[in-house]
Structures are given as C-alpha cells and as structure tokens.
Amino acid sequence: MKEPLWTPSSQAISASNLTKFTQYAAAQTGREFADYPALHTWSVSQPEEFWQTYWAFGEIHASRPASQTVVDVDKFPGARWFPQARLNYAENLLQERSNHPAFVSILENGQRRTISYADLYDQTAAVASQLKQLGIASGDRVAGWLPNIPEAVVAMLATSSIGAIWSSCSPDFGASGALERFGQIEPKVLFACENYSYNGKTIDVEDKVREVARQIPSIKRIVWINIIVNPLPEKYVATNLDGETNWQAWLNEPYEPLQFEQLPFNHPLFILYSSGTTGKPKCIVHGQGGTLIQHKKEHQLHVDLTPSDTLFFFTTCGWMMWNWLVSALACKCTIVLFDGSPFHPSPEAMFDICEREKVSVFGISAKFLGSAQKADVLPARSHNLMHMRMLISTGSPLTQEGFQYFYHDIKPDCHLVSMSGGTDIISCFMLGNPNLPVYEGELQCAGLGMAVEIWDDEGKRLDRGKGELVCTKPFPSSPIGFWHDANDEKYYAAYYARFPNIWVHGDYAEQTASGGYIIHGRSDAVLNPGGVRIGTAEIYRQVEHFAEIVDAVCVGQTWDNDVRVILFVVLKAEHTLNDTLTDAIKLRIRQNASPKHTPAKVIAVTDIPRTMSGKISELAVRDVIHGREVKNTSALANPEALKLFNNLAMLAEA
Numbered sequence: 001m002k003e004p005l006w007t008p009s010s011q012a013i014s015a016s017n018l019t020k021f022t023q024y025a026a027a028q029t030g031r032e033f034a035d036y037p038a039l040h041t042w043s044v045s046q047p048e049e050f051w052q053t054y055w056a057f058g059e060i061h062a063s064r065p066a067s068q069t070v071v072d073v074d075k076f077p078g079a080r081w082f083p084q085a086r087l088n089y090a091e092n093l094l095q096e097r098s099n100h101p102a103f104v105s106i107l108e109n110g111q112r113r114t115i116s117y118a119d120l121y122d123q124t125a126a127v128a129s130q131l132k133q134l135g136i137a138s139g140d141r142v143a144g145w146l147p148n149i150p151e152a153v154v155a156m157l158a159t160s161s162i163g164a165i166w167s168s169c170s171p172d173f174g175a176s177g178a179l180e181r182f183g184q185i186e187p188k189v190l191f192a193c194e195n196y197s198y199n200g201k202t203i204d205v206e207d208k209v210r211e212v213a214r215q216i217p218s219i220k221r222i223v224w225i226n227i228i229v230n231p232l233p234e235k236y237v238a239t240n241l242d243g244e245t246n247w248q249a250w251l252n253e254p255y256e257p258l259q260f261e262q263l264p265f266n267h268p269l270f271i272l273y274s275s276g277t278t279g280k281p282k283c284i285v286h287g288q289g290g291t292l293i294q295h296k297k298e299h300q301l302h303v304d305l306t307p308s309d310t311l312f313f314f315t316t317c318g319w320m321m322w323n324w325l326v327s328a329l330a331c332k333c334t335i336v337l338f339d340g341s342p343f344h345p346s347p348e349a350m351f352d353i354c355e356r357e358k359v360s361v362f363g364i365s366a367k368f369l370g371s372a373q374k375a376d377v378l379p380a381r382s383h384n385l386m387h388m389r390m391l392i393s394t395g396s397p398l399t400q401e402g403f404q405y406f407y408h409d410i411k412p413d414c415h416l417v418s419m420s421g422g423t424d425i426i427s428c429f430m431l432g433n434p435n436l437p438v439y440e441g442e443l444q445c446a447g448l449g450m451a452v453e454i455w456d457d458e459g460k461r462l463d464r465g466k467g468e469l470v471c472t473k474p475f476p477s478s479p480i481g482f483w484h485d486a487n488d489e490k491y492y493a494a495y496y497a498r499f500p501n502i503w504v505h506g507d508y509a510e511q512t513a514s515g516g517y518i519i520h521g522r523s524d525a526v527l528n529p530g531g532v533r534i535g536t537a538e539i540y541r542q543v544e545h546f547a548e549i550v551d552a553v554c555v556g557q558t559w560d561n562d563v564r565v566i567l568f569v570v571l572k573a574e575h576t577l578n579d580t581l582t583d584a585i586k587l588r589i590r591q592n593a594s595p596k597h598t599p600a601k602v603i604a605v606t607d608i609p610r611t612m613s614g615k616i617s618e619l620a621v622r623d624v625i626h627g628r629e630v631k632n633t634s635a636l637a638n639p640e641a642l643k644l645f646n647n648l649a650m651l652a653e654a
Contacts, residue, residue, distance in 0.1 A: 004437030108340020138163030265289030283483035313363030442516035
C-alpha cells in the first residue's frame with residue numbers, strides 16, 4: 001500500500017466528534033466498533049439504529065420526537081424516515097442566539113461586515129413576518145436570484161420557518177436560465193439584486209429580473225436587496241412600487257418573534273436544479289428533515305465542525321454547496337460568505353481571506369486548485385495559514401497532481417478532503433474522515449449511513465476495479481421527488497431504472513486497497529474505444545502535468561464503426577499547439593493512462609463550456625461535434641464556447 005500524505009495525530013483522533021460519536025454509539029447499542037470500517041458497516045446494515053443514534057447525538061431539535069426511525073426501509077425509493085417527527089429546519093439552524101458571529105460577509109471590492117447569531121435571528125423574524133403579511137404559507141415557493149450574501153440566507157431561513165419552499169440561483173444566470181427554473185416552480189415572491197460585482201466590474205441585472213418576473217405570473221412581489229450601491233437610491237426608500245419593495249423597508253417594519261412551523265420530516269425545504277444540458281433542468285425537491293440530519297452528520301462527524309471553527313466555502317447560491325454551507329449554522333460556527341471572482345484582484349485572493357479571517361475549514365472546487373497551481377499561487381511561502389486545519393475540494397475529481405500541489409505548495413500539515421456527491425442528494429456519498437489518513441488521489445471514505453458500492457454492468461459488486469457507483473439502501477437525504485413529476489416517473493427513471501431498488505448515481509468509480517475511492521468521471525461521458533472503458537478524469541490527470549495547458553475537455557467521437565478519443569485543450573497565451581507538444585501529450589496519456597485511449601486528435605480551442613457550478617460539459621461538446629442540438633444551453637455559464645467546436649475540419653479527417 002502506498003504511503004499516506006497526511007495522518008491525524010492520536011490527540012486529534014481522540015478529540016474528534018467522530019470518536020465521541022463512536023463511543024456514544026457503542027454505549028447506546030452495546031456494540032463494539034474496532035475501526036471506521038466497522039462503524040460504517042453498522043451504519044448501513046442497521047440503518048434504523050444508526051440514524052436514531054445520530055438523531056440523539058446530533059441533538060436534532062423537534063417538537064415531536066422521532067419514535068420510529070423508518071418505515072419500508074427495503075423500498076428504494078419509498079422508504080419514509082421519522083414519519084411521526086415534527087420539526088423545522090430553520091429552528092435547528094437558529095438555536096444559537098448570542099453575539100457570536102454567524103457570518104462574515106465579504107465582497108470582492110473589499111466590503112466586509114459581520115452578522116451575529118442574535119442579528120440573524122432578528123432579521124429572520126422581520127422577513128418572516130413580512131412574508132406572512134403577503135399571505136405566504138406552508139408549501140408556497142419563494143425564490144432568490146441573489147449573490148452569496150447574508151440576506152440570501154435570511155430570506156431562506158424566513159421562508160423555511162413558515163414552511164414555505166426556497167429555491168435560488170445566482171445573478172450570473174441569464175434570463176432564460178432563471179425562467180426555465182423559476183418558471184417551473186411558480187414562486188410568489190422573488191428576492192433579487194439590482195447589480196453585483198464580478199472581476200472588477202459592476203453588472204446590472206435589474207432589467208433582467210423584471211423581464212423574468214413579467215413572464216412568471218405567480219410572482220406577486222419583488223424584494224430588492226441593495227448590494228453595492230451607497231447611498232440608497234430613491235426607490236429603495238419607498239415601501240412598495242407596483243409589486244416591488246425593498247429589503248431595508250422590510251427590516252424597518254415592526255415584527256413578532258419567530259414562530260417556527262412544525263413540519264413533517266419530509267416536508268419540502270429546497271428545490272434545486274440539475275445542471276445537465278439535455279433538456280429543461282430537473283426540479284429536485286429536498287425535505288426539511290433529510291437535509292438537516294444529513295448535513296449535520298457530515299459537518300459534525302466528517303468535517304469535525306465545532307462552534308470555534310470558521311468555515312469558508314467558495315460557492316454561489318446556484319450550487320448545492322451553498323445549501324450545504326449554510327446548514328453549518330446548526331453547528332454554531334462562523335461562516336464566511338464571499339461573492340465575486342475567486343481570482344480578483346489577484347490569484348491569491350481566496351488565501352488572503354483565509355489568512356485574514358483565520359479560516360479553519362476552507363472549501364473550493366478542484367478546478368480552482370488546478371487554476372491556482374498554473375498561476376503559481378504558493379500560499380505555503382506567501383501566507384500564514386496556521387489556523388487552517390482542513391481544505392475541502394469538490395465539484396470534480398481532484399487529480400493526483402492536485403494532491404501534490406496542496407501538500408507541497410499550500411499547507412503540508414493540513415487535512416485535505418476530496419468529496420463527492422451532488423445536487424441529487426444535496427450531500428455526499430464519499431467525503432473526509434478526521435480519524436483516517438489521506439492517500440494521493442483518493443476520497444477517504446464512504447459517508448456514514450451511505451451504502452456505497454461499485455458495480456459492473458451486470459449488477460455485480462466489484463471489490464476492486466472500475467464500475468458504476470451505486471447506493472444499495474435508502475438514506476434520509478434522497479429527494480422527495482421532482483417537481484410536477486406525475487407518479488414519480490422522471491424521478492424513478494433518473495436513478496432507479498437501471499438496477500431496480502438501487503440508486504445509480506452516474507459516476508464511474510473504484511474502491512481502493514486502502515478503503516478509499518477514486519472518481520474517474522461521469523458514467524455517461526466514459527470513453528469506450530474498442531470496447532475498453534476509461535473515465536475522462538483519467539485523461540485529465542495526465543493533462544494536468546502540462547504547464548502549457550490551462551483547461552481541457554475530452555470526448556468520444558463516433559468514427560469508422562467505433563469511437564475515437566478527441567482531446568481539446570486551452571493553452572496559455574504564450575504557447576501554441578505544435579507537433580512537439582501534441583506528441584508529448586499523447587505519449588504521456590499512452591504511458592500513464594491507456595494506449596487504447598491515446599487521443600486520435602489533440603485540438604486547441606480558446607474556451608471550454610462549463611456548467612454554472614463550474615463542471616466541464618463533456619456531453620454538450622460531444623453533441624456539437626456530432627451535429628446534434630444542445631437542448632439546454634442556459635445551463636452553461638459560457639454557452640458561446642460551443643461555437644468553437646462546430647464544424648471543425650480536423651474532426652472530418654482520419
């Protein structure tokens with residue numbers, strides 16, 4: 001077995017929340033847990049016992065206790081968790097009412113402010129009171145088209161407190177993208193900003209917001225939130241302008257103390273959206289209790305969060321990591337919210353914040369780490385990150401070179417966590433473990449309560465080798481369903497159709513000898529020339545070694561009754577794709593990945609299409625090079641990039 005890159009100290013292990021939970025579970029059940037694999041085996045073989053035990057350990061606040069853990073545990077989908085319980089997600093996040101900072105809010109222009117837990121509670125009460133006066137009630141939808149700022153969290157908590165359903169996207173979404181999402185769920189209130197900053201520019205979105213609101217008849221009120229304009233323009237002083245009002249006016253109105261609506265465990269909390277480009281985004285509905293217990297389990301046991309931590313995760317309101325981030329309020333820690341470009345005003349900007357705010361847990365995308373490495377960002381030499389104990393990477397597989405970069409150039413004595421899950425489960429299947437070592441290129445473990453396995457095409461479990469990532473047993477944060485999905489037909493087809501009663505996640509993965517996992521890319525993007533399968537992430541791991549390349553996308557092209565591999569690369573401005581570089585790329589992939597998957601063509605382009613959450617859109621590129629329509633370009637952050645792949649002469653050549 002290879003040597004670990006990082007190993008926790010015995011003192012850290014004994015003090016971790018995971019160790020405390022293991023001891024608590026042993027005392028409550030009379031079982032013995034020799035190690036994490038034993039604990040995980042119990043959590044998936046005895047799900048009723050595990051989730052009930054964590055409910056108590058995690059101090060889930062409920063007005064009616066959870067007397068029964070799960071009904072129909074063998075039905076997947078169909079299991080019903082904690083059916084008698086009554087609780088409220090927002091109430092669990094607002095248990096702390098002190099002056100301890102809940103948020104540090106930072107904009108890329110340097111504007112900084114803090115919001116205490118007491119302030120957060122009061123502002124939530126004020127907004128909830130106004131929502132009630134508008135007639136918003138349990139089950140109604142409320143939307144946010146907002147930057148990552150405290151007001152977005154307050155609006156969400158106020159919505160949840162009265163049993164309404166929250167859905168959000170970031171202001172960089174185009175009008176068609178927002179309309180495709182909010183138009184399906186028909187919100188009654190829209191929280192929006194007039195403008196925001198990105199990469200040193202102020203971007204006006206007021207007309208775009210009004211255009212979308214006009215096309216969604218259900219929207220009865222726009223609540224404008226002032227972000228960067230100071231002093232307030234005249235219209236923000238008025239309380240109501242033809243169905244419009246403003247945030248400050250709402251906060252200035254008298255309000256009553258919060259009354260948290262006590263709701264069933266599966267009462268809808270969030271509507272999130274799939275980011276695919278194959279049609280209208282799916283509206284994925286997640287429940288109050290499942291979201292809460294899953295997030296708190298991950299924060300407490302896998303991230304080891306405590307009230308003394310400062311958590312900073314770079315995200316927007318359009319990515320599920322925003323929902324995951326704000327749930328950490330239930331752990332009573334301080335959360336850093338940042339809105340803007342992560343590379344403005346310099347490539348070191350995120351690490352500047354980590355140093356200044358004494359961040360202990362920092363979350364970022366794998367793409368960011370790759371870009372930081374290519375920009376020669378070297379925090380180990382330039383920054384004091386003494387408070388950082390964990391860095392979390394997600395969004396796409398973190399390459400082996402990404403692991404090496406982190407431990408050599410960012411922080412050698414830090415816990416690096418690569419985790420994977422998704423919008424579909426609003427959480428993780430595989431993630432970190434404060435009690436286990438970190439191995440290069442691997443996600444440390446499967447999450448507690450998550451019955452993760454790797455299967456072959458015939459549905460047989462693989463202890464070694466690459467295959468389909470599946471989950472064989474129900475878990476509380478699986479979706480309630482899709483919005484407007486009669487008889488759950490689309491929901492079933494999305495996850496359960498291939499192997500009945502089994503969740504198929506859509507990742508191509510393997511389990512390692514150390515018990516960790518490697519994600520090799522999306523199953524639907526797997527390359528299959530000559531019938532030999534390889535994940536695109538395996539190609540990207542080799543491409544990462546070339547300093548000349550800043551981005552890449554790899555797809556399969558139908559050719560001569562087979563499939564050939566095409567690699568598109570974005571080069572640094574000072575480099576060109578000559579024969580020497582092309583041959584070096586092919587040679588490295590041949591020697592380190594697979595001779596079968598050596599690219600038939602390496603083609604230089606100037607941009608790569610990515611989704612709003614930063615993921616490479618391989619399927620969109622594959623459709624374009626085959627002359628097929630990309631049906632949902634609004635899911636892309638840069639749809640104009642698709643033109644770069646259209647009618648390329650090189651793709652018609654042998």
